[in-house]
Amino acid sequence: MSMKDMTTISVIKADVGSLAGHHVVHPKQLEVARERLERARRDELLVDFHVTHCGDDLQLIMSHRMGENNTKIHELAWATFTEVTEKVSRPLKLYAAGQDLLAEAFSGNVRGMGPGAAELEFQERASDPIVILLADKTSPGAWNLPLYKIFADPFNTAGLVIDPVLHNGFSFDVLDTHTGLSVRLRCPEELYDLLALIGDHNRYVISKVFRKDGLPSAAASTARLSMIAGRYVGKDDPVCIVRAQSGLPAVGEVLEPFAFPHLVPGWMRGSHHGPLMPVSVSESQNKCTRFDGPPRVVALGFQVSNARLVGPSDLFADPAFDTARTKASEIAYYMRAHGPFIPHRLGPEEMEYTTLPSVLEKLKDRFQKAE
Ligand code: 13P
Ligand code: 13P
Ligand code: MG
Ligand code: MG
DSSP states (O other), rough: OGGGGGGEEEEEOOOOOBBBTTTBOOOHHHHHHHHHHHHHHHHHSSSEEEEEETTTEEEEEESSSSSSSSSHHHHHHHHHHHHHHHIITTTTTTTTEEEEEEEESSEEEETTTSSSEEEEEOOOOSEEEEEEEEEEEOOOGGGHHHHHHHHHHHHTHHHHHOOOTTOOOOEEEEEEETTTOOEEETTTTTHHHHHHTTTTTTTTTEEEEEEEOEEEEEEEEOHHHHHHSOOOOOOOOOOEEOOSSSSOOOOOHHHGGGGSSOEEESSSGGEEEOOOEEOOOSSSSSSSOOOBBSSSSEEEEEEEETTEEEEEEEEEOGGHHHHHHHHHHHHHHHHHTTTTTTTTBGGGGGGGSHHHHHHHHHHGGGGOOEE
C-alpha cells in the first residue's frame, strides 16, 4: 500500500505556560501555533490541522501521510511548542512557561521529552468519523475506564451485542508504565485479565485498541512526566483518538462513558483524586478553576476526508451532559471536604509533588518505639 493510501492522525500536546496559574492557555499561544502549522500545511508536510486547547494544554491535531512516529511531524510539534514558548509564554511571563518541554533539544521523537502524543495510521473507510478526546488535570490512566466501556462493555456499547462486525470484540494494548513493557489482551475472552491490569490506572494504561480483524480503532497518549523528570512538573493531561461508526462503536457509544464522571488522579498539584467533568471546548467551560480543576475532558468530532479534518463538532456542548457536569461538581464538593486526607489526596506511591520526605526527615529523631 502506498503512503498516499494511508492517513495518519497525530494529536500532540504540551503545556507551555498558562494565563494566571494553570487554568487556561493564552489566545496568543493558539494564534502562534496556528501560524506555525499553517506554514507546515503550505509546505505539504501536513494535509490539515486544528489547534485548540484543553485547560492549560495546547493541542495540535494534525493529519498527514507520514505515518506514526515520523521524525518530521514530531519535530514540527516540538518546534511549534518551542516557538509558542519563546514568542508568547516567556515575553508575557505566563505561568510555568515551557512547562512540559523537559528536553534541552529535539532528538527524533517527542515521546520521552515531555509532550504527549496519540497517533493512529489507517486506511480511510468510505466515511471515517473520529472523536478526539483531550483532558486536563489528570493522567493517561484516565482513559482506561472509558476505553474499556467503549470497546468491551455491552452495557455501554450496544453494538457489541447487536452489530455482527463488532461482535467478535477488540484487542487492547496495555502498557506497564513502570517497566515499559506492553501486553496485548483480547476481549471478551481475556476481559477479567484486562480489568485486573487496567483497574490499576496509575501503573497500567491502554495505549492502543484494535478490532479483532486488525482495524486500528483507538490510540492514547501514555507519557508520565514525573517518570521522565523524576519529580513533579505538572500532570500528563492525556489525549486520545477514537474512530467511530460502521463496524466500530457509534459516536454516542464513544461519548456515553463520560456521562459518569469517574474519579481520576490529578487536580490540584497533580496530587488529588477528582471527578472527570465533560465540558465544551468553549471559553465558559474549558478552564480549570476550582482547586485548579476539577479534571476536565473535551471531545471533538471530525470527519476524515482524504486526510482533511472536516469539523470539529464540540461534542460535550449538549444539555444532555449538564447532569454529568452537575454530578461532577457535587463529587468535587464531597472529595474536597476530605482536605489533605487520602483518598482525596493520592496515596504515597502516587504523590508526585510532596513535602513528605522533608517532613519525615525533620521528625526522624522524634520517632520512638511505641509501647
Ligand atoms: P498542569 O499539569 O495542568 O499544568 O497542572 C499543574 C498543577 O499543579 C495544577 O494544580
Ligand atoms: P507553585 O506555585 O510553586 O508553582 O506550585 C503550585 C503548582 O501549581 C504546581 O505546579
Ligand atoms: Mg500547567
Ligand atoms: Mg494541564
